[in-house]
Amino acid sequence: xxxxxxxxxxxxxxxxxxxxxxxxxxxxxxxxxxxxxxxxxxxxxxxxxxxxxxxxxxxxxxxxxxxxxxxxxxxxxxxxxxxxxxxxxxxxxxxxxxxxxxxxxxxxxxxxxxxxxxxxxxxxxxxxxxxxxxxxxxxxxxxxxxxxxxxxxxxxxxxxxxxxxxxxxxxxxxxxxxxxxxxxxxxxxxxxxxxxxxxxxxxxxxxxxxxxxxxxxxxxxxxxxxxxxxxx
Amino acid sequence: xxxxxxxxxxxxxxxxxxxxxxxxxxxxxxxxxxxxxxxxxxxxxxxxxxxxxxxxxxxxxxxxxxxxxxxxxxxxxxxxxxxxxxxxxxxxxxxxxxxxxxxxxxxxxxxxxxxxxxxxxxxxxxxxxxxxxxxxxxxxxxxxxxxxxxxxxxxxxxxxxxxxxxxxxxxxxxxxxxxxxxxxxxxxxxxxxxxxxxxxxxxxxxxxxxxxxxxxxxxxxxxxxxxxxxxx
Numbered sequence: 290x291x292x293x294x295x296x297x298x299x300x301x302x303x304x305x306x307x308x309x310x311x312x313x314x315x316x317x318x319x320x321x322x323x324x325x326x327x328x329x330x331x332x333x334x335x336x337x338x339x340x341x342x343x344x345x346x347x348x349x350x351x352x353x354x355x356x357x358x359x360x361x362x363x364x365x366x367x368x369x370x371x372x373x374x375x376x377x378x379x380x381x382x383x384x385x386x387x388x389x390x391x392x393x394x395x396x397x398x399x400x401x402x403x404x405x406x407x408x409x410x411x412x413x414x415x416x417x418x419x420x421x422x423x424x425x426x427x428x429x430x431x432x433x434x435x436x437x438x439x440x441x442x443x444x445x446x447x448x449x450x451x452x453x454x455x456x457x458x459x460x461x462x463x464x465x466x467x468x469x470x471x472x473x474x475x476x477x478x479x480x481x482x483x484x485x486x487x488x489x490x491x492x493x494x495x496x497x498x499x500x501x502x503x504x505x506x507x508x509x510x511x512x513x514x515x516x517x518x519x520x521x
Numbered sequence: 522x523x524x525x526x527x528x529x530x531x532x533x534x535x536x537x538x539x540x541x542x543x544x545x546x547x548x549x550x551x552x553x554x555x556x557x558x559x560x561x562x563x564x565x566x567x568x569x570x571x572x573x574x575x576x577x578x579x580x581x582x583x584x585x586x587x588x589x590x591x592x593x594x595x596x597x598x599x600x601x602x603x604x605x606x607x608x609x610x611x612x613x614x615x616x617x618x619x620x621x622x623x624x625x626x627x628x629x630x631x632x633x634x635x636x637x638x639x640x641x642x643x644x645x646x647x648x649x650x651x652x653x654x655x656x657x658x659x660x661x662x663x664x665x666x667x668x669x670x671x672x673x674x675x676x677x678x679x680x681x682x683x684x685x686x687x688x689x690x691x692x693x694x695x696x697x698x699x700x701x702x703x704x705x706x707x708x709x710x711x712x713x714x715x716x717x718x719x720x721x722x723x724x725x726x727x728x729x730x731x732x733x734x735x736x737x738x739x740x741x742x743x744x745x746x747x748x749x750x751x752x753x
Binding site (some may be wrong): 342419420422423424429432433436437440464467470471472474475478481482491492495497498499501502503505 | 574651652654655656661662664665668669672696699700702703704706707708710711712713714723724726727728729730731733734735736737
């Protein structure tokens with residue numbers, strides 16, 4: 290969920306991202322990693338300013354200082370740029386709340402989602418990612434992998450509560466996270482209603498109440514399930 | 522939510538939709554209403570087959586049998602066609618469950634959403650509407666009005682439960698509906714996970730538990746709220 294971390298976790302490298310041999314790399318991986326980081330930072334900045342529909346390989350190349358032919362060779366297209374930015378984000382650790390209390394942890398989670406979409410810089414980028422996924426299958430695959438990783442990373446919040454005896458033992462950790470954050474995404478991308486701290490807290494509290502009541506236990510494997518694909 | 526009703530509620534008129542003077546109109550409103558219905562039916566059929574990105578005024582005109590210049594004059598663009606189809610849908614009544622039991626009513630609601638997106642004909646149309654809203658401000662406004670109407674139309678499910686003493690008196694009816702359906706939309710359009718009957722039932726049960734626990738009471742008016750717009 291914490292799409293705002295896409296911006297904060299990987300700042301653009303200062304200097305020439307095509308690499309200067311004598312320069313000590315700021316991260317392991319050397320020139321390739323620096324080029325990837327620069328292209329990704331430029332992708333995020335362009336997405337934030339122009340949205341998915343305004344994203345071009347040319348603008349990312351120019352902004353990153355990486356040669357256009359390099360960007361085309363490695364990333365292929367706008368879709369490749371978006372997928373790579375999300376793949377990098379999926380692999381990054383992010384601070385999972387651990388306040389010792391499930392109610393507070395869940396509110397911290399939903400407030401992080403709120404912050405990610407209302408932040409003036411990160412919000413448009415996060416919105417652009419969801420928008421891209423609706424329009425493009427490669428971006429959709431990357432976004433889905435990103436959320437699978439975030440569900441898994443958030444699960445300890447619930448598992449700790451189970452261990453503390455706050456929730457039934459067979460509580461579905463990912464489902465508690467989904468139910469907590471879903472109302473925010475629903476308002477943002479479906480019903481088009483505003484979100485604020487009260488909305489975020491209420492969504493967290495609702496998930497907590499549902500989990501406590503045993504409504505979010507592990508379900509049997511779904512049969513005959515269906516998912517909407519990207520409409521193409 | 523019940524986007525599948527977009528298809529079923531307004532079948533295409535047989536015959537020439539440009540109108541024959543001697544023909545008795547099948548609905549009140551005469552030729553204008555027939556043209557609008559034909560254009561709308563064609564818009565839905567095209568959306569279902571080709572998605573938002575494949576929708577063109579020309580194809581809608583050809584499919585509906587309405588002159589292209591008429592479509593351009595009245596609807597202006599693809600966005601106008603989508604907005605009009607949604608506006609017609611917002612004004613239509615649809616069957617609100619009334620089983621006498623909130624748990625069953627909420628499951629009926631979430632199963633209707635499930636059916637709307639998994640139906641082979643209606644599903645792609647419903648998906649295309651949400652996709653269009655993410656990409657286009659006019660479509661977004663129309664979709665948001667559609668959902669506002671559906672929240673209002675669904676509210677009696679909750680109000681009846683309050684009257685029966687099943688829920689706290691200050692339960693926020695629209696919020697119960699949002700929490701019930703949000704996990705389905707989250708899976709469809711954000712996390713990209715499958716939906717099925719078990720998912721729909723669990724979402725309904727979670728909303729019920731949250732409402733019973735008093736977690737979905739009317740909140741004070743939001744201050745400093747923010748909504749993500751269409752990224753353009």
